[in-house]
Amino acid sequence: MEGAYGPLFNQGSAPRLSLVSISSGSCGNCAILSYGSKSIIIDAGVGIRRFQQTVKAKGLDISGVQAIFITHDHADHTRGAVRLAHRYQWPIYAGPGVAGALINHRYASAELGAYLKRMEVGATVRIGEMAVRSFEVPHDATQNVGYAVDTPAGRYTHITDIGEVTPTIIREIRAANYLVFESNYDTEMLRKGRYPFYLKERIAGGRGHISNDASAQVIAEHLQKSTRFLALCHLSGENNTPELALETHRKKMRVTYDHEANGLQLVVLKRNECSPVYHLTKER
Numbered sequence: 001m002e003g004a005y006g007p008l009f010n011q012g013s014a015p016r017l018s019l020v021s022i023s024s025g026s027c028g029n030c031a032i033l034s035y036g037s038k039s040i041i042i043d044a045g046v047g048i049r050r051f052q053q054t055v056k057a058k059g060l061d062i063s064g065v066q067a068i069f070i071t072h073d074h075a076d077h078t079r080g081a082v083r084l085a086h087r088y089q090w091p092i093y094a095g096p097g098v099a100g101a102l103i104n105h106r107y108a109s110a111e112l113g114a115y116l117k118r119m120e121v122g123a124t125v126r127i128g129e130m131a132v133r134s135f136e137v138p139h140d141a142t143q144n145v146g147y148a149v150d151t152p153a154g155r156y157t158h159i160t161d162i163g164e165v166t167p168t169i170i171r172e173i174r175a176a177n178y179l180v181f182e183s184n185y186d187t188e189m190l191r192k193g194r195y196p197f198y199l200k201e202r203i204a205g206g207r208g209h210i211s212n213d214a215s216a217q218v219i220a221e222h223l224q225k226s227t228r229f230l231a232l233c234h235l236s237g238e239n240n241t242p243e244l245a246l247e248t249h250r251k252k253m254r255v256t257y258d259h260e261a262n263g264l265q266l267v268v269l270k271r272n273e274c275s276p277v278y279h280l281t282k283e284r
Helices: 048-058 081-088 096-103 167-175 187-192 197-204 212-222 242-256
Strands: 017-023 030-035 038-042 065-069 092-094 116-118 124-127 130-136 145-151 154-159 178-182 229-233 265-268 277-279
Touching: 017 048, 017 154, 017 178, 017 229, 030 154, 038 130, 048 081, 065 081, 065 124, 081 092, 092 096, 096 116, 130 167, 145 167, 154 167, 167 212, 178 212, 187 197, 212 242, 229 242, 242 265
Parallel strands: 038 065, 065 092, 092 116, 154 178, 178 229, 229 265
Antiparallel strands: 017 030, 017 277, 030 038, 124 130, 130 145, 145 154
16 A cells, blocks of 8 residues: 555556645644545645745645645645645635635635635535535534545545544544544543643534544544555644554453454555555556
C-alpha cells in the first residue's frame, strides 16, 4: 500500500485510490486523496509557499486536483485555502456555517466568494468517480464535519478534530475501508505537561480533541475486517509522540482486533512532514 513519492494517480486504464498527507497537526493539516486521474484536497491549513515547495520537492503530480474540502474553520485547516484556490482555480467546498465564518476569516479576502461552494452537512458532491459526503463531528469551531468518500475501490473516511466519539462517528468507522482518524494526545502527558489549566480543559473536553486511549478504544471495538488502512492523524507536538500513539492502538487491538492477522496497515501521519504516497489499492 505504501509507495514512494511521485504521481498520486496512474495514467493507465486501471485506476487506484491513493493518499498523501502534506502535514497533519496544529502546525497545519492538508491531505490529497486521488482516484484514477482525479484528486481532492481535504483541508488546506498550510501556506501556499509550503504547499508548492512540498509538491515540487516530492515530485507530486497535482494536475488532477479538482477541489478543496474544508472540515472546519480553524486556521490550521484553512490557512492556505484562499491562495490555493486563487492560484489553481480550485473551488472550496464547506458547510454553510463554515462558509460564513471563512468569509470573515483573517486568512480570507474579497476573492473568496468566487471559489466558495456551500455544501450542506450530509450532502454529497461528485468529483470524477469519487462521491464526497460530509457528516457532523463535535469540535469547538464552526459546524465541524468529517468526510466519507465512496469510490469503486471502497470507502475512504477522514475524521479529525473531535472532542468525543458519537454514534455518527462509530457508524462511519464501521463503514470505512480506509480510515484517517485523530489520536491527538496522551492523557498523562497532557495532565503533567506545561499547558495552562484552561487549555488542558479545552483539549480534553467534549468539544476539543480525542486522546490516544479513547481513539484506540473506539477503533478496537468498531473497526471491521474489511478496513485495510488506518492512519492516525493530528498528533500533538507537546503531548504525544508517534511511537506512543501507535503502541496504544496496537495494545488495544491485540485484545479485540488482530490487525496484523487481518492485513491492516497502521501508520501515523506526522506533523510538519509529508507522508509517502499511500497507494491504498493496487492497479487492477
